[in-house]
Amino acid sequence: MIRPRGFRHGGVSVDHRIPLRTGHVENAFLPMHAMVVLRESLNATEASPVVSVGQEVREGQLLARAVGKRSANVHSPIPGVVRRIERVRAPGGYDTFAVVVSLEGAFSMLGKKPERYLWKSLNKADIAHIIHDKGIVCVSTGLPLSDILTDRASKPGFVMVVNALEMDPYRRVEETLLSLRPMDVVDGCAIAARVASPGKIIVAVDESVPRESLAAFEAALHTAEPAMTLQFFKRRFPQDMPSQIAAALEVPVAGDLFTIAPATLVALHEAVVSNKPHIEQYVHVGGGAVKNPAILKARIGAPIGDLIEECGGFSGKPEILVIGGPYRGRAAIDLDTPVTRTTRAILALRGDETKTAPERPCVRCGECLTACPEGLDPYTIYKNLKVGRMEIAIATGLQSCTSCGACAYVCRSRIPLVRVFDEARAKEGLS
């Protein structure tokens, strides 16, 4: 048995995982309208539209072209007609243009036997070109994968971690993909390794994942070329932070480690082997206010309300709808909010799950300090921001904060620590 690794400090111990009542993945219904955002994260650059209103588009047709670094091509998730190109608020809380397509006409990919290209004869540059062309983005950052892998290739020998750890106890997509698409994850990893040339590949998995559900993946690992090693991690949320994984694996320089999620590897595999653009995303729809929680394979641009309806709708009035998760997620604006390439969970949480209560004064319990994986004192940063002492807030670690959400999650006074940190950084233009 491989010894599970643990994080040096911080994090929140949650002794139970939220049970996933529906274990298998289902294809979500096709949306009647898809709102496709042209920028996947605050740090990304918007793609430039190449279609016009009224134009007919095929499934998988290019809607917007990448504009330089940090920008990714965007493709139509459904066949149809472009109805609008408009400015919208993305689920991540920033503004971007989006192309709205209404479903019409025949599908060119759905229902057809996928093509299978033999990628092993391709060189690095050809593979990077396909990944760029198909608009594959990292599902965790929203940044174009081809840029990241090509940059990594200039400093070979780093540790690549297939990160199947989760941010919070609700999410299950990444570990589920290990059992559902084992060969695609392993092959996707081999393709990424061909471009980026890591020195070592480790697959990071929560120690509580039942070994029997990993059996197919472990069998696939035996055939992996280059070799990949399975490493278990003790459960402490948020579990998926690259800096914490680097410290736990004793990688001396955090920059010498690169994490990539199984969902990104599956999208990469589909692009290179099946010529398929990034038009689908695996989304965990759950939380106590959803009747039948499930993992759905949804088309990009589908309204989150459609996915909740497909899971039987609400079992009661949700206190809050969160995209992402209770630690680092954001409240959804409404049920029309679209799925993007970085939407990994939609949670409808009950009052007892959100622990919402009016904000109260700090009681100096120190729990935020204990929970911070970066070793910061969140309340001191917060206090200085509240009285306008930005310089002191920066000196005490504002920029080292990864917005992991652990401090706000444990705060018994319900002080919105992370929201205040994020707002202060955005106001000052700090990344």
Ligand code: SF4
């Ligand atoms: S959000 Fe920032 S300050 Fe709070 S626990 Fe995470 S890293 Fe620390």
Ligand code: SF4
């Ligand atoms: S957890 Fe909340 S109440 Fe406790 S010290 Fe931190 S900010 Fe204050």
